[in-house]
Amino acid sequence: MTEQTYAAGGGVETIQADAVNSRTRRPLYAARVKIFPKAVDGFYRRLKWAILAVALAVYWITPWLRWDRGPAAPDQAVLVDLANRRFYFFFIEIWPQEFYYVAGLLIMAGLGLFLVTSVLGRAWCGYACPQTVWTDLYMAVERLVEGDRNARMRLDKAPWGLEKIRKRVTVHTLWILIAVATGGAWVFYFADAPTLLRELVTLQAAPVAYTTIAILTATTYVFAGFMREQVCTYMCPWPRIQGAMLDEDSLIVTYNAWRGEPRSRGQKKALAQGLDVGDCVDCNACVAVCPMGIDIRDGQQLECITCALCIDACNDIMAKVGKPRDLISYTTLRDYETHSAEARRAGRAVATQNQRRVGVSHVVRPRTILYFSLWSLIGLAMLFGIATRDRLDLNVLPDRNPLYVTLADGSIRNGYTVKILNMVPETRSFVLGTDGLRNAQLRLAEGDGQGGSELRIDVEPDRLREVKVFVTLPRDEVRRERSDFRFVVRDVESGETSHEGTHFHGPEQ
Ligand code: SF4
Ligand code: SF4
Known part of the structure; x- marks a missing residue:
């Protein structure tokens, strides 16, 4: 590849450029040959700039968006709260037992990629893949400091001198700053961003935060600054997978x-x-x-x-x-x-x-209709699931030893560990009772030991409360060694209920 240009017929400048990576000239693996892409303007270049700006803005701004969830929950709009095992996405809060929503989102992302690939080929790779976006950004920095293709090629060949050192140091400093900002932004998705930023600059953040930033800084710098197209060609499996997804109607x-x-x-x-x-x-x-x-x-x-x-x-x-x-x-x-x-x-x-x-016929065809239908169905099912999901969960564990206790008056008592999960960010009052046991009396083992046919239990916002509950039946109501019944918990205000089946044990009949 040389920097020389010369005029060809028709007044068009012919560029001496070798396609260093064309398959026809390469073995299965080849060491990287430096590429000096020339700047270009046009519809697709401007589209790529727009997508790059949106993608980077979304990545860097998102952790700083706030979303009011009340005093008991974090106000960060998008947060992976590992400590409390929660995922917050604006108005949606995903608990660990609801992880299937995350699986659904991943399936939707996969189907979306299939859909885009079958219509537009590797549009993801060319416009939105982080490797493409960051490499484009790094190239823009390079171009800004060192000039366009010919100037960069000249500089690359030039012996080391003050000018070359100054330009190279500037480029690499800017690259490292971008890499640090990239790694830095990532950790803000896992903790309250303003707090973590304060901790980071005062060196009070957890070591894992610094380690993560260091790793992402290094990968961004190396992948976007040095490896570039090698990542797409040799490290990413996507180019191979696409082959199976393209058909004769893919653009x-x-x-x-x-x-x-x-x-x-x-x-x-x-x-x-x-x-x-x-x-x-x-x-x-x-x-x-x-x-x-x-x-x-x-x-x-x-x-x-x-x-x-x-x-x-x-x-x-x-x-x-x-x-x-x-x-x-x-x-x-x-x-x-x-x-x-x-x-x-x-x-x-x-x-x-x-x-x-x-035209429309390139886009609307059986394969794309199938992908789009599956994608929409999963999306609608998830929306329906989120809109109608329970915000209350009940879990009951009966005592194993002893299975039952005979009290002085002859009545039989069983013990249970009852867990009530309040999944809304405000304190709720619940009534706990039984269904399927006649004349059952409930009593809390702790606190004031309140008792009766129902118990009133308050649960703090976004918390799981575990209580020990004794259920007592008069002796003449215990007719079997083991009777099925269920605990029922009801929100006093909203009426939302949840129940869990269990057993009541008594002496041999
Ligand atoms: S840009 Fe490429 S395809 Fe177009 S005229 Fe020049 S060499 Fe031919
Ligand atoms: S679409 Fe992009 S990667 Fe493919 S040949 Fe053209 S410039 Fe190169």
Whole structure:
């Protein structure tokens, strides 16, 4: 790869750029060859900037959003509260026993990825994957300090001097600051962000917080600064999995060879000589902007993350040479075959004129309908589950030793450990009673030992209260060695109830 550029036919500048990572030239594993992607402007580049800004803003701002849940619960909108084993997401609070909601969210994320992949190929990789977003950010810093492709290549080859040291130190300092901010933001999802920030700067935070930040700082710095496309090509399993998900109707970034070939740098001369030339002026602009170091004209490659920057670069060239856009475009294999056949049959100009744009039929098809239906069903089921789920839970454990006690008046007493879980952030009063036992008397073992056919028990916000309860039956009501019944707990105000079956033991009959 050299920094040299020269003018080609048609006034377009041809860039000397090797596709260092094109499959056709690589073994199964190859050591990294430095890539110097050229800056490009266009629709997809601007879309990528917008997605990058939103993704980073969401990542860095989210832990600082507040959500009032009352005095008994944290006011951080999104919080993984490991100490209290809770996950808070705005108005949703997930308890450990409700972890299936998190599993549901993961399944939805998987199906969403399948859906996007079957419609837009590796859109996730090209636009929203953290590796892409952070690498893009690192490249922007690099470009800001060291200049565009040619300047960076020159600097890379230049001997070490003051200027080179100054630029490299600036780039790496900015990279490390971004990496620290990345690692730092992550830990704020696991504790109250303002408190943790205070503890971090006063060196009073837990060692695990510093360790996590250090690990994430190092991985961000190494992955986005040095390994870049190597992570996508060799470490990530996703490129392999995609192959199974793409079909002939998936939109993928494609070089329309039926239009571009035979490529020619001296188009005017070739045309004057009556030679057949395609629309590709072989300027290498698409190769020079590719962050993966490949040439899309070599066909579909595992390395291509479908970032579409080559589309922007080529559209720019097509505008300069006065030819239609989309020599490189998002297209489907089916459309590509149709156009190729048309170009062979009716000629390149006719096929180019009829080149199809992305339409509804690319998106709505059986596979995408299936993915979308499954995704929506799971989402609706989860919403319904969350809207109607119990905020009260009851758990009962009968005493094993002794199974029962005969009191002085002959009545029989059983002991139980009763756990009442109040899952709302305010104190609630409950009434605990039995169902299925006649004339049962309940008594709390602790406190004032209140008794009666029902017990009144208060439970603090977001807490589990465990009480020891004695249930006593008159001797003539105990007709079996073991009788089934259930404890019933009822919220005095809302009337919400929960129950749990258990047994009452008595002497042999
Ligand atoms: S070939 Fe084009 S779409 Fe694929 S990674 Fe390179 S620039 Fe992005
Ligand atoms: S495909 Fe487009 S950008 Fe790439 S070399 Fe040909 S004309 Fe240039």
